[in-house]
Amino acid sequence: MKILVCMKAVPSTGQVQVDGQFRLQRDGAKLQWNIADEAALEAALTLKSAEDTVTVLTMGPAKLEDPLRELLARGADRAILVSDPAFAGADTVATAGTIAKAAEFLGDFDLILCGRRAIDGETGQTPAMVAAALGIPCISNAESVQLQNGAVFVARRLESGTVLLSVPCPVCVSMCEYTYTLRLPGIMGMRRAKSKTVELLDSAALGLSPQSCGLKGSLTKVISMDSKFPGLRNGPKETDLNAGTDALLAMLQEVVK
Amino acid sequence: MISDICVLCPYGLDAGLLTKAVALANGAPVRAFVPKVEADTAATFGATYVHALTNVPRDENSLVTWLKEKISQYGCRIVLAPASIQLRNLMPMLAWELQSGLTADCTDLTEKDGSILQTRPAFGNSLVATIKTLSAVQMATVRPGTFPALPCPCDNAQVTEEIIAAPDGRITVIATETGMEAAPLNHARVIIAGGAGIGSREGFEKLEAIAKKLGGAVAASRNAVDAGFAPYRYQVGMTGVTVAPKLYIAVGISGAVQHLAGMSGSEKIIAINTDPKAPIFDYADYGIVADWETVSNKLLEELS
Numbered sequence: 206m207k208i209l210v211c212m213k214a215v216p217s218t219g220q221v222q223v224d225g226q227f228r229l230q231r232d233g234a235k236l237q238w239n240i241a242d243e244a245a246l247e248a249a250l251t252l253k254s255a256e257d258t259v260t261v262l263t264m265g266p267a268k269l270e271d272p273l274r275e276l277l278a279r280g281a282d283r284a285i286l287v288s289d290p291a292f293a294g295a296d297t298v299a300t301a302g303t304i305a306k307a308a309e310f311l312g313d314f315d316l317i318l319c320g321r322r323a324i325d326g327e328t329g330q331t332p333a334m335v336a337a338a339l340g341i342p343c344i345s346n347a348e349s350v351q352l353q354n355g356a357v358f359v360a361r362r363l364e365s366g367t368v369l370l371s372v373p374c375p376v377c378v379s380m381c382e383y384t385y386t387l388r389l390p391g392i393m394g395m396r397r398a399k400s401k402t403v404e405l406l407d408s409a410a411l412g413l414s415p416q417s418c419g420l421k422g423s424l425t426k427v428i429s430m431d432s433k434f435p436g437l438r439n440g441p442k443e444t445d446l447n448a449g450t451d452a453l454l455a456m457l458q459e460v461v462k
Numbered sequence: 463m464i465s466d467i468c469v470l471c472p473y474g475l476d477a478g479l480l481t482k483a484v485a486l487a488n489g490a491p492v493r494a495f496v497p498k499v500e501a502d503t504a505a506t507f508g509a510t511y512v513h514a515l516t517n518v519p520r521d522e523n524s525l526v527t528w529l530k531e532k533i534s535q536y537g538c539r540i541v542l543a544p545a546s547i548q549l550r551n552l553m554p555m556l557a558w559e560l561q562s563g564l565t566a567d568c569t570d571l572t573e574k575d576g577s578i579l580q581t582r583p584a585f586g587n588s589l590v591a592t593i594k595t596l597s598a599v600q601m602a603t604v605r606p607g608t609f610p611a612l613p614c615p616c617d618n619a620q621v622t623e624e625i626i627a628a629p630d631g632r633i634t635v636i637a638t639e640t641g642m643e644a645a646p647l648n649h650a651r652v653i654i655a656g657g658a659g660i661g662s663r664e665g666f667e668k669l670e671a672i673a674k675k676l677g678g679a680v681a682a683s684r685n686a687v688d689a690g691f692a693p694y695r696y697q698v699g700m701t702g703v704t705v706a707p708k709l710y711i712a713v714g715i716s717g718a719v720q721h722l723a724g725m726s727g728s729e730k731i732i733a734i735n736t737d738p739k740a741p742i743f744d745y746a747d748y749g750i751v752a753d754w755e756t757v758s759n760k761l762l763e764e765l766s
Contacts, residue, residue: 297554298563327583327700328566330554337558342523342632345551358636363547364648364703369637370521376632382701383694424563424597428579431590436726442738442749449750450760453711453732456748460652460709460730461676 206257206352206374208249209314210281211304211335212242214265214272215325236265238272241320241382248350248385249318250280258282260311264292264304270403277398278390285311289407294420297326301334303418306411308339315374316357321346321381329379336377343377344370348384465576467492468538469509470553472518472525475500476544477507477611479604483542484508484614486573493536495529501621508614512621519626521633522552528626530559538599540578542571545603545704553603563595565602569723578602583700583723606648607706607727647698652678653707655698655725658685659714659735659754666692668758669713675765681705681725683715699724714754717742 217237249259261276263269264287273284287307295303308314317336322329329345336343344359348367351358357376361368390398408418415421443449467483467490469476475496483492484507494509501514513532519525533541533556541556543549545567557564569590570581580593580602595601647653654673656666666680673680682692684699698705700720710728714735715721722745725731733746734754743749750757 296563297566298557298561301554301558326566329550330557330564330566333551333554334558337526337555342521343551343555344523344633346547367639368520368635369639370633370635372633424561424595425565426594426596427591428594429592431592436722437744438731438747439744440731440747440749442743442751444738444751446750446752446756446760449734449752450757450764452748453750453757453761454764456709456730456732457652457676461678 206252206254206316207312207314208253208257208259209308209311209317210242210246210249210259210261211317211319211332212246212261212263212276213239213320213323213325214263214269215239215323236269236272238276238387239320239323239325239382241322241380243320243387244382244385245318245320245378245380246276246279246281247387248380249316250388251385252316252350252352253280260285260314262287262304262307262311264288264295264300264307273403274398274401275390277401277403278394279388280394284401284403285406286403287406287411289418291408291413291415291421292419294423295418296423296425297328297330297334298424299418299420299422301331301338302422303411303413304331305335305338306413307406308335310406310411313375315355316352317341317375317377318350319377319379321379332377332379339375339377341375341377342372343379344372345379347378347380350378350380465490465539466537467540467542468533468536469494470529470541470543470549471496471500471504472515472522473497473546473548475504475507476604476606477503478607478609479542479544480504480507480509481612481614482571482604482609483540486540486571486578488573493538495532495624498623505617505619505621506613507611508616509619512619514621514623515626516623517626520635520638522548523555523633525552525626526555526559529556533560533599541599541601543603544606546606550603553601557601560597560599560601562597562599562601565593565595568602568604569608569726571602571604583719605704605723605727607704609727647679647681647696647703648705650679650705651708652676652711653681653698653705653709653725653728654678654711654713655681655683655715656686656692656713656754657683657715657721658689658691659716660686660691661714663691665755668755668762672758672761672765675762678707683718683721685718712742712746713758715742716740717745
């Protein structure tokens with residue numbers, strides 16, 4: 206069984222900077238692994254038996270080499286850094302296209318695990334697009350994932366409740382962030398990680414033209430960015446408890462009737 | 463001028479989104495794909511063509527190929543869907559198949575020179591992006607509850623029955639657990655939501671008591687859920703559910719953008735907080751600067 210875990214490095218603070226083309230500035234920002242992606246990695250490590258391999262892959266700047274090595278120490282067998290200046294500014298279609306190319310380049314995976322969405326862009330679109338590009342189904346919002354006889358059993362959280370489903374491999378599953386907590390690196394893991402290298406894949410290695418990736422390969426464009434959440438109402442503020450409660454009761458009566 | 467708009471609601475009509483699509487189309491045809499039982503409703507909200515679906519597979523992977531063919535057949539240039547969990551999984555697959563740009567979870571849509579400008583909060587903090595699609599087909603998922611549903615006087619929709627064949631044999635649904643203890647949050651008329659300021663599980667029990675008296679539901683901010691005061695299914699906001707009740711009472715909630723994103727579409731918002739500078743007051747129709755527990759006790763007293 207070959208498992209691929211797609212990870213994204215996201216800014217670890219609430220404050221982020223964007224450049225003139227509204228691209229997130231990751232160079233100066235302090236980055237951390239997206240929590241839902243960590244849950245996906247832990248799910249993979251939990252599923253992994255002795256003959257299985259877990260490959261972690263991220264697309265991002267060169268400085269992610271060390272954070273990737275740490276994931277080797279935590280139990281991943283192989284770490285891939287998909288990095289090229291040409292990949293910068295990619296929207297979800299361009300990102301998914303690049304990741305799918307990398308997944309194909311690395312060989313046939315039986316299971317691809319991702320976080321259900323990243324805390325920066327919060328689109329949650331990339332896993333399903335990667336799956337579509339690879340021609341495999343995608344199950345989103347998983348709370349648990351198990352393997353049995355080559356099929357994946359997923360408990361999936363929907364608005365209305367939980368759905369339990371099974372799907373044969375290969376399949377892509379995106380995990381909820383509150384499900385699995387990523388294990389810490391052990392002494393053995395750290396030793397093992399020292400003997401391994403983080404493998405680099407750039408646009409040339411993947412056979413991607415500059416037009417098909419990054420900002421140029423994107424099908425959406427951010428045309429403006431505002432720093433204030435819309436919907437200001439600026440209603441009156443009551444400091445008198447009795448007056449406030451009376452007004453609240455009146456509004457409640459109107460709605461409840 | 464806008465060309466055909468396709469509104470995909472295979473798991474249930476989002477009347478607010480359909481209303482918005484009809485307004486954006488400004489006379490151009492709007493196609494609504496809805497469950498057969500909601501075909502008539504879709505007609506009353508102004509759809510030009512209603513595709514009444516039967517045999518909708520429970521797993522959305524099975525719908526991608528069928529929908530792709532329909533969209534190509536009708537030449538739809540704009541494809542919209544509510545940002546439910548299933549459609550936020552289906553739309554990216556469809557976007558890939560159609561090689562279209564897709565914007566997630568929009569909070570507004572406007573028309574400009576035949577393009578749909580999509581508004582969405584981004585980077586999980588205080589940034590709001592306006593996005594344009596560069597591909598021939600423009601696609602977006604829209605946060606449920608964002609737009610009010612307004613019936614349309616133009617009631618001459620053409621209804622076509624569609625039986626979806628050839629489901630994706632790969633996925634087997636083994637069991638469905640719909641055992642939500644209370645009414646789903648997004649259907650409640652009144653929501654009383656607690657934040658970290660509530661301070662304990664016992665505090666939330668007090669909110670439950672008020673909600674019960676009002677026939678409403680209790681919700682929570684992410685901070686309150688993270689602190690263990692309320693279960694995850696109560697969470698309203700970017701990483702929880704989005705709600706738009708008649709009345710939303712935010713109790714002890716400071717008003718982080720992530721929370722605002724999940725409730726700012728509410729008809730009326732009331733904020734109760736001890737801190738007069740809490741951002742939630744800026745987004746409320748009415749604010750009470752007071753200790754939440756004192757207000758709650760008084761409210762419970764008055765309601766009994």
